[in-house]
Amino acid sequence: MKKHPPRDAAATRAAILASARRAFAAKGYDGAGVREIAAGAGVTAMLVNRYFGSKEKLFAEVCAATMDAPVILADANLSSAARARDMARALVGLTGPGAAPLDGFRIMLNSAGSKAAAGIGRRAIEKRYQPLLAGALGGVHAGERAALVFALVAGVQAMRQTMGLKALADADPQVLETLLTPLFEKLLG
Amino acid sequence: MKKHPPRDAAATRAAILASARRAFAAKGYDGAGVREIAAGAGVTAMLVNRYFGSKEKLFAEVCAATMDAPVILADANLSSAARARDMARALVGLTGPGAAPLDGFRIMLNSAGSKAAAGIGRRAIEKRYQPLLAGALGGVHAGERAALVFALVAGVQAMRQTMGLKALADADPQVLETLLTPLFEKLLG
DNA sequence: AAAATTTGTCTACAGTCGTATACTTATGTC
DNA sequence: GACATAAGTATACGACTGTAGACAAATTTT
DSSP states (O other): OOOOOSOOHHHHHHHHHHHHHHHHHHHHHHHSOHHHHHHHTTSOHHHHHHHHSSHHHHHHHHHHHHTTSOHHHHTOOTTSTTHHHHHHHHHHHHTSTTTOOOHHHHHHHHTTTSHHHHHHHHHHHHHTHHHHHHHHHOSTTHHHHHHHHHHHHHHHHIIIIISOOHHHHTSOHHHHHHHHHHHHHHHHO | OOOOOSOOHHHHHHHHHHHHHHHHHHHHHHHSOHHHHHHHHTSOHHHHHHHHSSHHHHHHHHHHHHTTSOHHHHTOOTTSTTHHHHHHHHHHHHTSTTTOOOHHHHHHHHTTTSHHHHHHHHHHHHHTHHHHHHHHHOSTTHHHHHHHHHHHHHHHHIIIIISOOHHHHTSOHHHHHHHHHHHHHHHHO
16 A cells, blocks of 8 residues: 655646636636646646646646536536526526636636637637537527527626626626526527 | 827737737737737837826727727617517627627636736726616616626627637527527516 | 927846746655 | 656746836927
């Protein structure tokens, strides 16, 4: 039995990845610095580049890892029509006060300014989220409808969290849920 | 009659403002540099600070100026139910290929990463767009519904333009229009 | 024509960015 | 215990950032 060593490469790598995810979600690709990410993992900046090669590759890996678990869509079996309300409720809850872990879109939104980051994120979405939801939806124009679901989710999140628009941030969750449900119904149906 | 001098303060100021608007829309607050903005106006970086005090104040002025003319909402008299289709068509057209001048939201989206920029943009929206649309909408929860319209517009724009999601960017405009119209109907009605 | 003021540029500074090279320290093996 | 290798740090470099201060040129006023 070998006891857990204080120098664990896998653990350190995971810590860097987690810190990067937090930092990118909070400040975007440009705003988050390598030194800051490293400090969040308790290591030096250079170690980040030793593990991931470059900041850009680190970002790509964060994107891929973040989108491995589609939070909103995972528990939503989209067959029933009542799922629209589930999605609305989930979206309102996950973008409400208390910094929910809807990291995927948040990273994208905050990193949209950087061309490189936007391209990486787009490819990650198209490879994971997009086929998953489009397949679950079925019917005509499933791809477009899935993408519009993303747009709606991203927009609500952008206005509520990143932008902090008062009319949405301070709104009654029940009201938002009621307003959003028919929108999802139209897109899912 | 004094002929137009080559040294026109007002014209230079306007040129800087226009260049800044372009740069911020393309690369966001952090991504656009003062030197780059100045070069786009044919002047030196220092002149920017002489006219606007700082990059942050320049950004605030760009936000205010950009949102003076609400492009989508201006020509849409929201009384009729058919206006939903108008808005859908306008949104699809303005976010399609050919880099439409829907700068307001694009600046916001690309600058969302910077906390300072996000705050400035939020205040600008809340002072201009928000009351205008909420007032035009009327009815119950007008504020929330107006904000959700913003969210939908911003989301579509983010996914189509900034992110470049293929399913939306390459989609048939007619299809998008058909899909978006009922969403706007729900929000406007 | 001379003085004053506006309009604009040049140079420079402190700071941060991502990252490459060289080095130190801890681990695993013979 | 000695050696090879993995894990991590220290220093530094060039390029960029926003901005301050001193200076040049053009315009307007007297």
